[in-house]
Amino acid sequence: xxxxxxxIVPICLYLMFFVVPIVWTFWLSLHSWNGISRxxxxxxxxxxxxxxxQPRFHHAVVNNIAWLIFYLLAPSGLxxxxxxxLDRGIRFEGFFRIVFFLPFxxxxxxxxxxxxxxxxxxxxxxxxxxxxxxxxxxxxxxxGDPNIVTxxxxxxxxxxxxxxxxxVFFAGLRNIPVECIEAAQIEGATPWQIFWRVxxxxxxxxxxxxxxxxxxxxxxxxxxIWATTMGGPAYAxxxxxxxxxxxxxxRLEMGRASAIAVYLLVIAGVLIMPYITYMxxxxxxxxxx
Amino acid sequence: MTRTxxxxxxxxxxxxxxxxxxxxxxxxxxxxxxxxLTQVLHLPTELYFENYVRAWQQMGRTFINSLLxxxxxxxxxxxxxxxxxxxxxxxxxxxxxLVYFLLLTGMLVPFQIVQIPLFLIIRWLxxxxxxxxxxxxxxxxxxxxxxxxxxxxFATVPQxxxxxxxxxxxxxxxxxxxxxxxxxTAGLSALAIIQSRYIWNDLLFxxxxxxSDQARPATAAIAGFASGLQVEYGPLMAATLxxxxxxxxxFLLFQKAFVRGLLGGAGK
Amino acid sequence: xxxxxxxLGALLLGTALTFGSTAMAEEAELWHFFSSGSEAEGLEAxxxxxxxxxxxxxxxxxxxxxxxLEMRRAIQTSLMGGNPPAAxxxxxxxxxxxxxxxxxxxxxxDVWERxxxxxxxxxxxxxxxxxxxxxxxxxxxxxxxxxxxxxxKVLEDNGVEVxxxxxxxVAACDALRDAGVQPxxxxxxxxxxxxxxxxxxxxxxGVDGYYALADGSMSFDSPEFREALDLFRNTLVSCYAxxxxxxxxxxxxxxxxxxxxxxxxxxxxxxxxMRQAGFEPxxxxxxxxxxxxxxxxxxxMDLFAIPAGTGPAxxxxxxxxEAAASTAAQAAFTVPKGSIAPNLEVDPSIYDAVGAxxxxxxxxxxxxxxxxxxxxxxxxxxxxxxxxxRFAIDPSEETENEMITTLEALRVxxxxxxxxxxx
Numbered sequence: 001x002x003x004x005x006x007x008i009v010p011i012c013l014y015l016m017f018f019v020v021p022i023v024w025t026f027w028l029s030l031h032s033w034n035g036i037s038r039x040x041x042x043x044x045x046x047x048x049x050x051x052x053x054q055p056r057f058h059h060a061v062v063n064n065i066a067w068l069i070f071y072l073l074a075p076s077g078l079x080x081x082x083x084x085x086l087d088r089g090i091r092f093e094g095f096f097r098i099v100f101f102l103p104f105x106x107x108x109x110x111x112x113x114x115x116x117x118x119x120x121x122x123x124x125x126x127x128x129x130x131x132x133x134x135x136x137x138x139x140x141x142x143x144g145d146p147n148i149v150t151x152x153x154x155x156x157x158x159x160x161x162x163x164x165x166x167x168v169f170f171a172g173l174r175n176i177p178v179e180c181i182e183a184a185q186i187e188g189a190t191p192w193q194i195f196w197r198v199x200x201x202x203x204x205x206x207x208x209x210x211x212x213x214x215x216x217x218x219x220x221x222x223x224x225i226w227a228t229t230m231g232g233p234a235y236a237x238x239x240x241x242x243x244x245x246x247x248x249x250x251r252l253e254m255g256r257a258s259a260i261a262v263y264l265l266v267i268a269g270v271l272i273m274p275y276i277t278y279m280x281x282x283x284x285x286x287x288x289x
Numbered sequence: 290m291t292r293t294x295x296x297x298x299x300x301x302x303x304x305x306x307x308x309x310x311x312x313x314x315x316x317x318x319x320x321x322x323x324x325x326l327t328q329v330l331h332l333p334t335e336l337y338f339e340n341y342v343r344a345w346q347q348m349g350r351t352f353i354n355s356l357l358x359x360x361x362x363x364x365x366x367x368x369x370x371x372x373x374x375x376x377x378x379x380x381x382x383x384x385x386x387l388v389y390f391l392l393l394t395g396m397l398v399p400f401q402i403v404q405i406p407l408f409l410i411i412r413w414l415x416x417x418x419x420x421x422x423x424x425x426x427x428x429x430x431x432x433x434x435x436x437x438x439x440x441x442x443f444a445t446v447p448q449x450x451x452x453x454x455x456x457x458x459x460x461x462x463x464x465x466x467x468x469x470x471x472x473x474t475a476g477l478s479a480l481a482i483i484q485s486r487y488i489w490n491d492l493l494f495x496x497x498x499x500x501s502d503q504a505r506p507a508t509a510a511i512a513g514f515a516s517g518l519q520v521e522y523g524p525l526m527a528a529t530l531x532x533x534x535x536x537x538x539x540f541l542l543f544q545k546a547f548v549r550g551l552l553g554g555a556g557k
Numbered sequence: 558x559x560x561x562x563x564x565l566g567a568l569l570l571g572t573a574l575t576f577g578s579t580a581m582a583e584e585a586e587l588w589h590f591f592s593s594g595s596e597a598e599g600l601e602a603x604x605x606x607x608x609x610x611x612x613x614x615x616x617x618x619x620x621x622x623x624x625x626l627e628m629r630r631a632i633q634t635s636l637m638g639g640n641p642p643a644a645x646x647x648x649x650x651x652x653x654x655x656x657x658x659x660x661x662x663x664x665x666x667d668v669w670e671r672x673x674x675x676x677x678x679x680x681x682x683x684x685x686x687x688x689x690x691x692x693x694x695x696x697x698x699x700x701x702x703x704x705x706x707x708x709x710k711v712l713e714d715n716g717v718e719v720x721x722x723x724x725x726x727v728a729a730c731d732a733l734r735d736a737g738v739q740p741x742x743x744x745x746x747x748x749x750x751x752x753x754x755x756x757x758x759x760x761x762x763g764v765d766g767y768y769a770l771a772d773g774s775m776s777f778d779s780p781e782f783r784e785a786l787d788l789f790r791n792t793l794v795s796c797y798a799x800x801x802x803x804x805x806x807x808x809x810x811x812x813x814x815x816x817x818x819x820x821x822x823x824x825x826x827x828x829x830x831m832r833q834a835g836f837e838p839x840x841x842x843x844x845x846x847x848x849x850x851x852x853x854x855x856x857x858m859d860l861f862a863i864p865a866g867t868g869p870a871x872x873x874x875x876x877x878x879e880a881a882a883s884t885a886a887q888a889a890f891t892v893p894k895g896s897i898a899p900n901l902e903v904d905p906s907i908y909d910a911v912g913a914x915x916x917x918x919x920x921x922x923x924x925x926x927x928x929x930x931x932x933x934x935x936x937x938x939x940x941x942x943x944x945x946x947r948f949a950i951d952p953s954e955e956t957e958n959e960m961i962t963t964l965e966a967l968r969v970x971x972x973x974x975x976x977x978x979x980x
Contacts, residue, residue, distance in 0.1 A: 003376035003461070007388060010373035010432045016410065017429035018395040021403035035633045037659040082304060085297040097544065098537070099305050101482075102312065105536040107490045109512045110529035113522065114311045117318075117329045120808055121800035122817070125314060125330060144745050144803025146950070159311060164483065171479035174547045175445055205441040212437060216396045223492070227515075233745050233802050234947035241399045248402070249626040249633075251936040252655060261402040268397040276393060324835035327811035408634045417638075496627065497634065500588075500619050512622035513592030518826050520807055521593045 022265070029258035036252065047259035057260070060238045061267065063150055064219060067239060068271065070154045071218035076210050078158065079165025084195065087173040097170070104163030112227035115156035119143050143229055146236030153237055157224055161217070165210045172206025173199070208279045215275065219268040240264045319526035326522050337523070344528035348510045355489060355506040356535065357420050362427035363484045367477065369428055370435020375465050377436065378443035379451050389440070395433035404497045411498050418504045426498060427488045435480060442476030443469060478546035485539040489532070507532050585616045585873035587861070588635075589646035590628050592620040595829055595893045602889035603697070607880035614873040616643055625652075632864075636661055641864035643874030647694055649858050650685040650931035651938065654978060656862065657688040663863040664691040668875060672882040677900045679854075681925030684980045685932060686860060694860030695878040696899035698890055700825040701915050702752045702928060703855040704844040707820040708813050711738055717819070723760070723792050723848045730796035733819045739798035742809035742821035743949065747942035749806060750949040751930060752855075753822050753847075757789035758782075760849030764924045771932035773977030777964040783957070790952040792848070793822065802950050810834075813842070822847055824857055828911040829895030838910040846918065854922035858899060927980070934976040937967050 029047055033040040051057040082100050086093050106114070118125045119142035127139040142152040176199060184194045200207075222241040225231060231238035231246060238246075240260055248257035314329065322337040345352075377389045407426070408417070416422030446469055454464045470477065492508040499505040511532060514525035591600040600618065608615040621631045625648055635641045641661070647653060656662050669675075669692040675683065678696060686692050705720075712719065712729075715736040720726035730740035743749055759767050762781045769775040775782065798818050801809065810830050812818040821827060828838060836842055846853070861881055863874040880886055887898035888907050897908065897916045905916040919925060930938035944960040971977060 003380050003385075006372045006376045010369050010392070010436065011388070013369070013429040013432050014392060014395060017403075017407070017426070018398060018433075020410065021406040022398060024406040025402050034655060035629075036636065036655050036661065078304075081300070085301055088297065090297055090301060096301050096305065098540070099308050101540055102533070102537070103308055105486055105490070105533045105540070106312075106315075106529060107508055107511055107532060108492065109508075109515050110315070110525065113515060113520065113525060114315050116805055116808070117314055118311055119803065120329070121803040122812075123330065125310065128330060141800040141803040144800055144950070159308065167479055167482060171475040171547055175442070175473070175475045202445075205444045209438055209441050212393075213396075213434070219397060220399050222399070222401060230746065232747065232943070232946065233950060234943050241401060244399065245401050245626075246939075249630050250939050252629070253936065258402060261399055264399050265394075265397055269394060272397065273390070273394065277390065323833045327814045327834050329811070404630070405634055405637060408638060412638045412640075496621060496623065496631070500621070500631075509622055513620060516590055516592045516622040516624065516627075518824075519594040519596055519830070520805075522807075524593075 025258045025261050028255055029262050031255045033254045034252040035248065035254040040255075043255065047256045048263070050256065051259055051263065056235055056238070057240075057243070057263075059235060060240045060243045061263075063237065063239045064221075064264075064267070065271075066150060067154070067221050068215060068218040070157075071214040071221075072211055074154070074158050075162045076165045076214050078162045079167075079210065080169050082162070082166045083169035083173055084199075087170060088191070100166045101163040103159050104161060104167075106160065108223040109227050111156060111160050111224060115159075115228060116143070118156070119152055144233055146233055149229060149233065149237045153225055153228060156228070157221070160224065165214070168206050168210050169203065172203050172209075175206075176202045208276075212272075212276050212279065215272045216268070219264065219272065240267075315526045316530060318522055319530055321523055323523060340523035340527040341531070343521075343524040344514075344531055347513060347524065348507050348528055348531065350502045351505050351507045351510045352531075354420065354502075354504055355508070355532075358423045358427070358504075358506055359485055359488045359535070362424045362431075362488045363481055365424055365428040366431035366435050366484050366488075367439075367480055369432055370480070371439050371465075371470070371477075373432065373436040374439035374443055375469065378440045379448065389436075392433045392436050396437065400430070400493055404493070407494075408497055416498075418499050418501055420504050422498055423494065423504065423506070426494050427491070430494075431484060431487070435484070438480050438483075439473070439476065442473045442480075446472050474546045478543040481543045482536075482540050485543075486536050489536050585614065585643040585870040585877075587616050587618045587644045587646075587874075587877065588621060588628070588631060588642040589618060590621050590623055590625070591646065592622045595833075595895060599698075599890040599892070599894040602893060603881065603886050606883070606886040606889045607877050610880040610883065610886075611873070611876045614869070614876055616873050616877045632656070636864070641866070643866075643870040644861050644863050644877050647860050647862040648931050649694065649696070649860055650927060650980065651933065651935055651978070652931055653686070653693040653860070653862060654688045655935065656864075657691075657693045661865055662688075662693050663865045663871060663875065664693060665695065665863065665875070665878060666691055668692070668695065668879045668882075672879060674882070677882070677902050679899070679901060679919065679922075679925040681854075681856070681927055682858065682899050685858075685927040688978075694862040695882050696858050696860045697881050697887055698859040698894065698896050699899045699919070700857050700896045701854050701918060702824040702857050703756060703847050703850040703853065704825070704915070704918075705741075705820050705822040705847050706813065706827055706831075706842055706844045708816055708818075708842055710841070711816050711819045715819075719843075719845050720848070721845075721851075723788070726848055727792055727795065729819075738816070739812070739818040740820060741793060741796035741798060742804075742812055742818040742823075743793075743797050743801040744804050744806040744809045744823075745802045745946070746806070747939065747946055748930070749823065750946045751942040752824070752928070753793050753949070754785070754789050754945050755855055755926075755929060756847035756849045757792065758785040758929075759853065759926075761785040761788055764853070764926065767926060767929065768932075768980065771929055771977075772979045773968055773972050777961050777968055783961065786948065786957055786960075789948075790957075794949050794952050796820075797949065802946070825896055825911065825915055826894075832895065832909075832911075844911070844914070852921075852923040853926060854919045854924075855926045855928065856919070857928045932978070932980050934971050937964070937971055940964065940967055 030044055031040040032043045086096055121127060121141045130136055130139045140148055143149050180198055181194060184198045220241055221239055225237055225239060225242050229237045231242040244257045244260040247253050317333055319340050320336050321333040325333055377385050411417050411422050454468060490508060492512055495506045495509045511528045514521045514528060589600060591597050604618055621627055632645055674692060682696055686694055686696060715733055717729045717732050720729045733740040761784050766775060807830060809821055810827055813821045814831055814834050814836050831842055861878050863878055884900055884903045887900045887903050891898045892907055897912055905913050908916055930942060944964060948956050948960055
């Protein structure tokens with residue numbers, strides 16, 4: 001029973017700062033309102049229906065799913081690789097650690113500006129390097145081609161957020177009792193076997209953090225897209241969060257924007273929550289074993 | 290462990306090049322005079338420090354605000370997260386699971402949409418445009434993430450240890466304070482670094498909930514260099530590089546805790 | 558633990574409330590988003606003038622980094638919280654109407670009369686400052702958006718004459734392309750392709766047609782609109798540089814400075830940007846009006862609007878708006894920024910070469926036309942920008958048809974809601 005005391009503050013904060021705004025958003029989503037006028041019109045499920053039938057909205061959802069796949073695989077995988085390399089003992093480890101974490105500390109506005117230079121299609125760094133090594137044919141209109149703009153944005157996000165996964169995995173590796181690994185070494189296991197049989201299972205809590213947050217970030221991804229392309233060209237790089245913002249303040253349709261927020265919550269809930277609960281249960285199992 | 294394989298070095302150095310290239314461009318830009326900015330990839334002909342002066346002038350007080358906001362907010366958010374994670378990691382039964390699940394759902398809320406109700410709540414509390422208002426908001430919105438994070442780190446300390454400690458007469462708080470927290474130093478440090486970075490780099494809450502130099506953080510000043518029609522790339526990059534320093538210091542400070550063996554002693 | 562937690566909570570709340578209560582001072586504030594560079598400099602100079610005039614009721618400024626979307630959000634939240642600023646930087650036309658319709662703006666008829674608004678501002682400016690016959694803002698910053706800038710050296714080196722009509726423009730593009738130079742820059746984003754489209758639109762439907770599109774009486778599936786799109790496709794769109802959609806407008810500006818591209822149709826702020834990069838007006842670059850707009854001026858404009866209220870802050874806001882219309886205040890803002898003053902009584906000799914030329918264009922124009930996008934209902938204006946960017950990237954029949962269907966459906970919907978305005 002005494003446990004509940006610890007939860008009072010978090011739950012109060014949660015009710016005030018999460019539940020109240022969510023209820024407000026849901027209520028707004030049932031109206032047509034420009035955010036400024038005094039009259040709100042009740043439209044019931046109208047906003048939800050409009051979005052449900054709208055190709056523009058479908059496109060944003062599809063992009064979010066692409067981001068989900070990307071976030072789960074790329075920054076997490078690369079972060080794990082880097083953490084393992086450093087954890088196994090390497091010279092200048094401190095230097096590498098700083099460099100791998102550094103991009104994560106750059107504010108989004110600056111990431112967007114920097115990567116605009118990286119991706120400048122004729123004189124940018126990437127195109128220039130490709131031309132220099134004789135792969136000029138691979139150069140693309142990185143941010144201007146509707147078919148590849150999302151992939152380009154993923155590139156900048158990979159640079160930006162790998163530091164997070166790296167850090168969590170690194171901390172997780174350092175939390176693993178060294179005896180476990182030593183024991184395996186004495187038994188003559190190869191490093192590869194040690195990693196998959198000993199280290200990786202013990203790293204499971206860190207993996208949950210990284211993958212759980214990756215999934216959530218993928219659903220909520222906003223600032224880097226907004227600051228780089230504003231969802232363009234012509235909606236090509238839109239995700240639900242940027243579309244919501246554009247509809248709310250670019251078109252002054254607060255009701256419809258709120259409906260996107262509700263969809264986002266529900267879609268994310270359906271896609272992600274079962275998986276987080278599943279993973280959390282595996283932690284519980286490993287605790288008991 | 291005596292062999293020194295070459296592959297890890299190749300990968301690490303390759304990644305260093307990839308990770309540093311954009312930052313080198315940023316650093317070069319921060320040292321260019323306006324007339325050189327059109328040649329992004331060229332080296333600056335002379336070192337032009339005026340951008341740093343401009344950056345510092347515009348950031349001015351906001352840099353101190355950022356420090357005043359981030360320090361306590363990181364502390365409070367970790368404290369609240371740890372408090373919530375502890376019972377959730379050891380509580381059995383449906384109640385705990387449900388609370389945990391609900392808290393996690395909070396992570397899915399897109400923050401852009403909560404701005405208007407949030408603004409009204411903060412004004413109602415009389416905390417609009419104040420540094421404590423920013424503490425409160427950053428603490429509140431960090432609850433799900435910090436809880437999630439710490440709960441998973443606590444999970445490395447087995448349930449059996451908890452039960453054994455209670456049988457030995459250790460109080461619940463004593464277990465948290467004397468065993469669990471020391472055993473989770475690496476996790477706490479990682480969380481401190483991550484929270485420092487999130488709070489330090491927040492722009493959305495900053496522009497919604499503050500509007501003057503008495504509370505506005507540095508990110509708002511940095512964004513100011515890239516606002517409206519004009520973008521001042523020189524000062525923007527200079528300001529960015531300045532703003533990276535405190536987070537890196539936090540990183541260097543807290544990463545000291547990533548020393549192997551802390552749990553080795555406490556755990557088994 | 559519970560005691561300790563409680564104590565911490567109380568401490569947190571206690572400090573919070575002490576700090577909080579001191580922060581609620583009522584001041585007369587101007588909110589704006591001119592946070593960087595010459596715009597920030599201009600605003601500071603303008604405030605110095607206005608506060609000099611109104612030394613008894615000065616006003617302070619608050620900058621909101623971001624663009625017009627952020628400004629809308631800030632004003633909207635402040636209105637809901639019941640503490641709007643004394644004045645804010647606004648767009649014109651529909652941007653004013655949204656707030657005015659909700660009763661959130663103070664009509665400025667009295668100020669307008671005192672500053673002789675009908676005399677000092679051009680007709681086109683007046684039309685989009687009025688909502689239902691009442692002035693709702695005071696214009697202070699104007700930029701023409703119908704000019705094509707060019708790199709003088711690039712054109713001269715390749716023996717290309719400054720174009721004067723659509724045919725010579727296309728011929729110039731061909732000549733530049735043959736010489737290995739990309740002819741015409743453009744940039745990604747929902748505005749620039751739309752601004753580039755206006756000359757083609759006016760060439761096809763004339764000034765009356767332009768206003769007809771703005772007030773919803775011309776349909777998007779009309780043959781005229783399609784004809785305008787075809788003209789756009791065959792002229793400017795055919796001239797665009799490779800990969801233009803992947804560049805920001807400043808990156809395309811860099812291309813113009815570096816001679817990688819010959820011309821760039823952009824608002825006057827491009828002149829300011831190039832000057833900052835050490836590129837001299839009339840020496841290194843110049844501009845000419847886009848074909849079809851030779852005797853016209855199409856403008857983008859900023860105004861100050863005053864939220865409705867009765868307190869001393871509102872009074873200060875009104876006094877500020879009046880002072881901001883003065884020639885001194887308008888000169889103070891526009892000279893550093895490199896734009897021009899909407900107040901025609903401002904002496905043109907204060908401008909640099911670009912400003913002087915643009916100011917002459919504005920004064921001598923047969924018609925001064927407001928930027929179409931801000932005369933359209935916000936939703937339709939935004940959609941038009943996106944659709945035109947899409948069309949400029951892929952000017953196929955298919956895109957054209959889809960675009961027309963989308964826009965026309967939206968127009969019909971908005972007309973049913975009576976959303977259009979006859980400016």
